[in-house]
Amino acid sequence: xxxxxxxxxxxxxxxxxxxxxxxxxxxxxxxxxxxxxxxxxxxxxxxxxxxxxxxxxxxxxxxxxxxxxxxxxxxxxxxxxxxxxxxxxxxxxxxxxxxxxxxxxxxxxxxxxxxxxxxxxxxxxxxxxxxxxxxxxxxxxxxxxxxxxxxxxxxxxxxxxxxxxxxxxxxxxxxxxxxxxxxxxxxxxxxxxxxxxxxxxxxxxxxxxxxxxxxxxxxxxxxxxxx
Numbered sequence: 001x002x003x004x005x006x007x008x009x010x011x012x013x014x015x016x017x018x019x020x021x022x023x024x025x026x027x028x029x030x031x032x033x034x035x036x037x038x039x040x041x042x043x044x045x046x047x048x049x050x051x052x053x054x055x056x057x058x059x060x061x062x063x064x065x066x067x068x069x070x071x072x073x074x075x076x077x078x079x080x081x082x083x084x085x086x087x088x089x090x091x092x093x094x095x096x097x098x099x100x101x102x103x104x105x106x107x108x109x110x111x112x113x114x115x116x117x118x119x120x121x122x123x124x125x126x127x128x129x130x131x132x133x134x135x136x137x138x139x140x141x142x143x144x145x146x147x148x149x150x151x152x153x154x155x156x157x158x159x160x161x162x163x164x165x166x167x168x169x170x171x172x173x174x175x176x177x178x179x180x181x182x183x184x185x186x187x188x189x190x191x192x193x194x195x196x197x198x199x200x201x202x203x204x205x206x207x208x209x210x211x212x213x214x215x216x217x218x219x220x221x222x223x224x225x226x227x
Contacts, residue, residue, distance in 0.1 A: 029198060032191040033085070036077050043070035076105030084132035085198070086125075094128040096121050096152070103135045103150070111145035112138075112167060118152040126206035126225045127152070127159040133199040134221050138163040140192065141172050141219040154227045158208070162222040172212060172219045180212050180221065199223075 047067035050056045056063070080102045083094065100116045107114040114135065123131070131152060138148035146167015153160055172180075175188035179196025182204070203210045208225035 025194065025197070028185075028190045028194040029085070032194050033081060035191055036081070037074060040070040040074035040077070043067075044074070073109045076102075076108065080106050080132060080136075084129055084136065086129055086202075092125055093122045094125070096123055099123065099128055099131060103132060106136055107139060107148075110139050112142035112148050112165070113146075114139070115147055115149040117149055121154065123152075123159060124225075124227065126202060126208070127161070127227070130199065130203055130206075130208075130223055130225055131161050133195060133202075134161055134163045134223065137172075137176060137196060137199065137221060138165040138219070140176070141165040141170050142167040144168045146170060146217075157227055158224045159227040160222070160224040162220060165219045166217065168217055170217045170219050172214055172221075177212065177214075180210060 044067050047063040047070065050059050050063035050066075083099070083102060096118045097120050100118070103116065104114055118131070131150065135148065135150050138150065142148060142165050144167060146165060148163055148165045150161070150163045152162075173188065173192050175185060175190075175193035176196045178185060178188075179193040179198075180200055182197065182200045185193045185197075200210055203223050203225055206225040208223060210221070210223040212219070212221045214220075
């Protein structure tokens, strides 16, 4: 699996074009995370409102199910985010099995399924952040469902990652492609762009490279970072 990253990923990294230090970038990233959290949080509140409504006591079981499922989704997203976006700063290395649990937690609430093909091993912080973000972007590439296969291998001083998203209408949105290339957002939604731009920036800051390919009902993202 030493050729896991396509030849389109150059060996010598180029400087990122996106200003990840800018306040606008920080605001867009915060907005993206709030967008992810607000849906399950609002659903929990809606369930609590039903429990408190005397006229809706016949919907108590539905309300409890809504609260439980939404709470699980919110917890899964928070646990994923604290590692994927670097808040878990005290840890320098991560067990790939724990990363799989985080990624599977996110996939449990979307249409696609995740095929995790990374053997148990320790992964440094840049590779851990990269693989989680790549997995989530691969999930977003499958709006009608499908399978996202995430592979990774450490060789020649690098940790190489590739995600293959296969399913009907698989695609990477134009703003995601721009973000993965380190280009500024020209038009489209800022939420998808900012995660892709963040991924580009963290991979390049670690001294690695990233590339993507899109085909019929297929999209792939590949990256390497120093191991």
